[in-house]
Amino acid sequence: MTTPGFRPTHVVPQDGMPAWEVPDPTRPTVPLDALLPVQLAERRGDWAYVLCANGWSAWVDGRRLVAVPQDPPLADGPLTRAxxxxxxxxxxxxxxxxxxxxxxxxxxGGLAGEAFRGRTRGLRLGVVVDGESMWLYDAEQGRWAYADGARLSTYATDDGPRAAAGEAGHAPTQVVSPDGA
Incomplete structure (x- = not known):
């Protein structure tokens, strides 16, 4: 259940991420699920204290969080099937x-652990409902969508931007570590 007033500022990377009870790498806790919406509450250097959509809170490596837009896109124009x-x-x-x-x-007891993992493999679901606002993870399209009750628009995507048809492609910006890797 989402806490009243929860508004995601980031999502957990698509591979999930480790979490800690305190900003101390010797005290790990349960890792956070992939694409979980979180709200950044505090920063201490690279550490970030986040409030999670599922009601949990934890310290994480803030450098790995994926930021989402501050304001959801406005729904304008007539409702379309898309x-x-x-x-x-x-x-x-x-x-x-x-x-x-x-x-x-x-x-x-009708299903063993490995069969359970097989049956649930590939299932992805993300939903945050806050009054009339809702954020849904669309696993088929690899995106978070924002809905205001009647219209749906893309909020954040798993993929980076793509060049429009006919445009010359440009290499994406790459983040490199200090050692150049």
Whole structure:
């Protein structure tokens, strides 16, 4: 359940990330799930204290957080099928139902751990609802979408920007470590 007033400022990288109870690498805790929306609460050098959409809080390597836009895009123009949030909501419900069914079968002893991992492999779901605002992770498109109740627009994506058709491609900016790797 999301805390009232929660508004994500970042998401966890797509591979998840380690977390700590305090900014001390000798005291790890449960890692954070991939693409989990978080709200940055405090910074101490490279350390970041985050409040998570799932109600948890932890210290993480703040350099690895993926920033999201401060304000969601405004929904303007007429509603189109591509901007209708209902198909994405239906896919989120289906993914959650598949996960819940696998958990129920595992808890009832009808499914072994490896079979559970196989049945849930590839399932991805992310939902934050705050009043009329909603952020949904669209696993098919690799994006977070923002909905205001009637319209849906892209909020953040897994992929970097692409050149428009017919434009000359430019190499993306690359981050390199101090040793040049």
């Amino acid at each position: 901007a209708d949030p209902r198909p994405l909501l239906a896919r989120a419900e289906q993914a959650l139902a598949r996960y819940r069914a696998a958990v129920e079968e595992l808890a009832a």
